[in-house]
Amino acid sequence: MMNLWRFAVFSLKHIVLGGRGYYTWLLFLGLLLALGTFGFSQQVMHGHIVSNMRDPVPWGMFIGTYAFFVGVAAAAVALVVPGYIYHWKPIKEIVILGEIIAISALVVCILFVMADLGHPDRFWHLLPVVGTPHVPSSMIASNVMILNGYLILNLVIVTSSLYRAFTGKPQDDKLFLLLVFISIPAAISIHTTTAFIFNVLPARPYWNTAILVPRFITTALCAGPALMLLAFQALRKAHNVAIKDEALFRIVDIVALVMIVNLFLLFAEVVTEYRSATHHSVHIMYYFEGINGSVGLRDWAWGGVLCNVVALLIFVMPATRRNFIAINIGCVLAIVGVWVEKGIGLILPGLTPGLLGEIYEYTPSASEAMIAIGILGAGALVFTVLTRVAGPLVLSDLEES
Amino acid sequence: MKTERERATEKGATSRRHFLKITAASLGSLAAVPGSAEALDFVLKNFREVSDEYLEDMLRNLERGYEEKYGKPFSVEATGPYDDVLFGYGLDLSRCKGCRRCVHACVAENNQSRDPAIQWIRVLEFDREHTQREINLDEGTLFYEHDLVPAPGKFYIPVACQQCEDPECTAACPTGATWMEPDGIVVIDYDWCIGCRYCMVACPYGARHFNWTEPHIPEDEVNPDTHLLGNRPRPHGVVEKCTFCIQRTRKGRYPACVEICPVGARKFGNLLDPDSEIRYLLEHKRTFVLKPELRTRPKFFYFFG
Amino acid sequence: MAFDPEQIRRIHPVARWVVFALVALAFVAVFTGQCALDRNTARAYPSRALPPDVEPVLLPPPEVDDEYLPCDDCHEDEVVKVEPRELDDHPEVELDHGDLWCLDCHAVEQHELLQISNNRLTSFEESWRLCTRCHHEKLPDWRAGVHGKRTGQWLGSKEYRTCVACHRPHSPNTGQLEPKPRPLRAIEVQLSAVAAREEAPRDED
Numbered sequence: 064m065m066n067l068w069r070f071a072v073f074s075l076k077h078i079v080l081g082g083r084g085y086y087t088w089l090l091f092l093g094l095l096l097a098l099g100t101f102g103f104s105q106q107v108m109h110g111h112i113v114s115n116m117r118d119p120v121p122w123g124m125f126i127g128t129y130a131f132f133v134g135v136a137a138a139a140v141a142l143v144v145p146g147y148i149y150h151w152k153p154i155k156e157i158v159i160l161g162e163i164i165a166i167s168a169l170v171v172c173i174l175f176v177m178a179d180l181g182h183p184d185r186f187w188h189l190l191p192v193v194g195t196p197h198v199p200s201s202m203i204a205s206n207v208m209i210l211n212g213y214l215i216l217n218l219v220i221v222t223s224s225l226y227r228a229f230t231g232k233p234q235d236d237k238l239f240l241l242l243v244f245i246s247i248p249a250a251i252s253i254h255t256t257t258a259f260i261f262n263v264l265p266a267r268p269y270w271n272t273a274i275l276v277p278r279f280i281t282t283a284l285c286a287g288p289a290l291m292l293l294a295f296q297a298l299r300k301a302h303n304v305a306i307k308d309e310a311l312f313r314i315v316d317i318v319a320l321v322m323i324v325n326l327f328l329l330f331a332e333v334v335t336e337y338r339s340a341t342h343h344s345v346h347i348m349y350y351f352e353g354i355n356g357s358v359g360l361r362d363w364a365w366g367g368v369l370c371n372v373v374a375l376l377i378f379v380m381p382a383t384r385r386n387f388i389a390i391n392i393g394c395v396l397a398i399v400g401v402w403v404e405k406g407i408g409l410i411l412p413g414l415t416p417g418l419l420g421e422i423y424e425y426t427p428s429a430s431e432a433m434i435a436i437g438i439l440g441a442g443a444l445v446f447t448v449l450t451r452v453a454g455p456l457v458l459s460d461l462e463e464s
Numbered sequence: 465m466k467t468e469r470e471r472a473t474e475k476g477a478t479s480r481r482h483f484l485k486i487t488a489a490s491l492g493s494l495a496a497v498p499g500s501a502e503a504l505d506f507v508l509k510n511f512r513e514v515s516d517e518y519l520e521d522m523l524r525n526l527e528r529g530y531e532e533k534y535g536k537p538f539s540v541e542a543t544g545p546y547d548d549v550l551f552g553y554g555l556d557l558s559r560c561k562g563c564r565r566c567v568h569a570c571v572a573e574n575n576q577s578r579d580p581a582i583q584w585i586r587v588l589e590f591d592r593e594h595t596q597r598e599i600n601l602d603e604g605t606l607f608y609e610h611d612l613v614p615a616p617g618k619f620y621i622p623v624a625c626q627q628c629e630d631p632e633c634t635a636a637c638p639t640g641a642t643w644m645e646p647d648g649i650v651v652i653d654y655d656w657c658i659g660c661r662y663c664m665v666a667c668p669y670g671a672r673h674f675n676w677t678e679p680h681i682p683e684d685e686v687n688p689d690t691h692l693l694g695n696r697p698r699p700h701g702v703v704e705k706c707t708f709c710i711q712r713t714r715k716g717r718y719p720a721c722v723e724i725c726p727v728g729a730r731k732f733g734n735l736l737d738p739d740s741e742i743r744y745l746l747e748h749k750r751t752f753v754l755k756p757e758l759r760t761r762p763k764f765f766y767f768f769g
Numbered sequence: 770m771a772f773d774p775e776q777i778r779r780i781h782p783v784a785r786w787v788v789f790a791l792v793a794l795a796f797v798a799v800f801t802g803q804c805a806l807d808r809n810t811a812r813a814y815p816s817r818a819l820p821p822d823v824e825p826v827l828l829p830p831p832e833v834d835d836e837y838l839p840c841d842d843c844h845e846d847e848v849v850k851v852e853p854r855e856l857d858d859h860p861e862v863e864l865d866h867g868d869l870w871c872l873d874c875h876a877v878e879q880h881e882l883l884q885i886s887n888n889r890l891t892s893f894e895e896s897w898r899l900c901t902r903c904h905h906e907k908l909p910d911w912r913a914g915v916h917g918k919r920t921g922q923w924l925g926s927k928e929y930r931t932c933v934a935c936h937r938p939h940s941p942n943t944g945q946l947e948p949k950p951r952p953l954r955a956i957e958v959q960l961s962a963v964a965a966r967e968e969a970p971r972d973e974d
Contacts, residue, residue: 109960110677110700117955118673121661181659181701188639188658195510197640203662204638212791219787265758266632266668418670420602423955512812544814564949580958606952612945634808643808716924728918741914
């Protein structure tokens with residue numbers, strides 16, 4: 064009991080106390096959160112009419128970014144845990160960081176869903192026992208179940224690992240073994256059910272294709288590790304944590320490989336749609352070309368593909384693939400490219416043209432942008448808080464090895 | 465005291481109901497406070513599981529709330545279905561002139577928001593020459609404006625909820641807030657809907673509409689004869705759609721759109737009654753449904769009379 | 770291999786409970802969520818039997834314009850010429866009904882009746898008998914309620930109408946109507962109109 068109390072105090076101390084840089088960072092995050100709260104207050108007061116979502120396009124940036132961050136959460140664990148099985152020593156030590164990123168990403172996901180609901184006060188209707196979750200038929204209900212289970216799993220693993228490290232006990236291999244058995248299938252399954260939300264709908268032919276599921280996984284395994292690369296480098300600087308270059312380069316190679324697969328799947332999709340040129344192809348044509356003068360997404364579409372291609376080149380060319388400045392540019396490009404592919408390129412062409420022919424070109428409104436910024440700030444805050452505790456407990460050990 | 469016949473016999477359902485009965489009892493007293501209907505948006509249970517007493521309380525509360533808001537006596541009922549009834553609808557495309565009287569009669573009868581305007585029925589105009597001998601729902605226009613209709617060379621297809629036998633929306637709803645009633649009407653429990661809009665994305669016919677803000681109905685236009693699952697004024701942030709005028713049809717009346725159509729293009733009746741006009745037209749006319757390949761099995765049949 | 774089967778058997782007790790809890794939660798979720806509220810399970814409603822069928826009701830036709838009645842005031846003791854020709858009398862009648870002229874429908878001698886054939890006559894109240902003489906293919910649809918406007922009760926007295934309720938007998942084409950206003954485009958659905966209405970003082974409504 065005393066240990067628990069001391070652990071709590073220790074954690075609080077590291078979260079609350081810090082240097083000038085830390086406080087500046089917290090202040091910045093606080094500003095983001097304030098912005099998000101203001102945007103959300105508009106939504107609470109007037110309803111979702113302050114967003115730019117309307118009947119023809121009932122989902123927009125919130126759900127698109129939700130899909131993106133579920134991918135990040137899945138990738139964070141799917142990437143590092145195999146490192147543990149196969150004793151990739153450099154990666155083995157940063158398993159907990161992957162978990163922390165997953166937790167932060169999951170918090171972001173949950174917040175985006177809450178922001179998107181017309182009645183967030185009724186979210187409990189989705190919980191088992193007190194509510195009536197319509198599983199397994201409803202993919203959203205199934206996804207929410209699995210996501211929350213995964214979040215609980217990660218929270219338990221992280222807090223128990225940190226607590227064990229605090230009390231000086233060695234890392235529990237048996238616990239981590241359980242993690243191995245559960246979390247890889249869990250990580251893949253959370254993102255598979257997210258893909259199922261979209262691809263089981265016959266009403267939306269742009270989504271109703273099996274290739275959507277592997278495309279979700281590949282985009283996740285590009286953007287997630289790219290985000291992790293940036294986060295790890297930031298951590299190295301902030302905490303003097305020794306994450307080996309070797310580990311980071313491994314991740315770069317994985318991203319390169321997955322990006323090739325990702326672009327290949329996109330190629331397959333494009334050929335299928337354009338060659339068969341059925342009525343259903345109007346959606347992908349709207350995305351890459353526009354329709355009847357509505358070209359709102361066209362530049363985003365090509366820009367996103369370009370980002371992904373350039374990122375891939377950076378990650379494979381010998382001149383750039385081991386240069387951290389180039390790698391970081393590549394990471395940003397990969398994140399942007401995947402966000403365009405999932406956030407914009409998934410949701411909007413699927414819903415445009417609308418079912419009865421309306422072409423409504425959606426762009427996020429000011430309140431949506433503010434809420435999104437606030438939610439990202441919240442995710443960054445969760446990440447910051449967890450790494451402030453994890454840093455001295457788990458990561459500083461790495462300096463010796 | 466009516467006994468509660470239970471369809472679901474799984475242990476999970478009964479134990480859950482018991483657990484919630486205890487909590488509902490304490491909140492039931494809260495529910496009796498006049499005028500608290502709006503405050504008590506926090507309804508504890510899905511409509512399909514509430515007890516009859518709780519339902520009565522809920523209905524009276526809603527009536528009080530609506531009376532306060534609109535300044536006239538209100539009735540909110542939860543009339544159940546008739547036995548041996550499955551509703552079907554027929555629409556004669558050779559007669560529809562695209563006059564949109566059905567749209568506005570529906571708006572008036574079903575208390576749809578005027579501002580922002582929600583319309584459950586939407587009429588598509590197609591050009592005979594340019595349809596390439598096929599009907600693609602997304603190649604018409606909803607926004608036609610003419611002095612007189614039908615405009616030369618055009619034909620019209622009104623679209624609303626198709627009341628499918630195998631709906632996409634009810635399968636998609638994560639909380640079970642929408643389901644198909646025994647008489648075939650797909651309904652929404654407006655107090656259980658969380659407003660995720662998945663059903664709107666899942667519906668192949670664009671038949672569902674969202675209350676993006678608090679709906680506004682002028683006091684002198686509000687219809688006070690309402691059904692809990694049908695035309696009672698909705699809260700913000702929930703989905704709504706055509707319910708075959710459940711407040712009318714469960715009392716033997718025709719839906720408002722059928723009554724208002726000036727050319728008699730709309731037909732309604734009981735599919736299980738061999739003498740109904742809906743069965744007649746299914747037997748004698750060439751009927752078709754929209755997007756049959758999706759296997760939603762709509763109960764809304766179009767024909768050329 | 771990266772793990773030893775022995776180790777699995779000695780799984781940490783906390784972890785064991787975590788796994789058990791998660792699996793149990795999934796189990797509970799599937800069964801309480803799925804079985805209690807299948808999407809086609811309705812409320813346990815009491816039985817409501819259907820009342821017995823009632824014959825449909827034919828509504829009386831609209832009133833005849835009696836400006837010219839009774840016909841015999843002018844047409845008594847008249848010698849009628851039965852050749853089809855254009856007439857200037859009854860100028861208010863715009864005749865646009867195929868190749869028909871007046872005496873194809875109106876009885877030659879009994880001016881307030883209609884003629885279905887040489888010795889079959891009918892009144893204005895039952896003019897539908899005349900219409901269906903030529904338009905007989907409409908008769909079954911009309912009787913069934915499929916042709917023509919339907920009001921009344923689907924469960925109870927269904928109402929249908931005579932032909933002339935919608936089709937003016939002299940120019941039966943129902944013609945065009947003024948349409949009601951178009952719906953709003955999604956981009957026109959905005960807060961400003963709503964907010965402006967909320968800010969206006971109540972008695973201005």
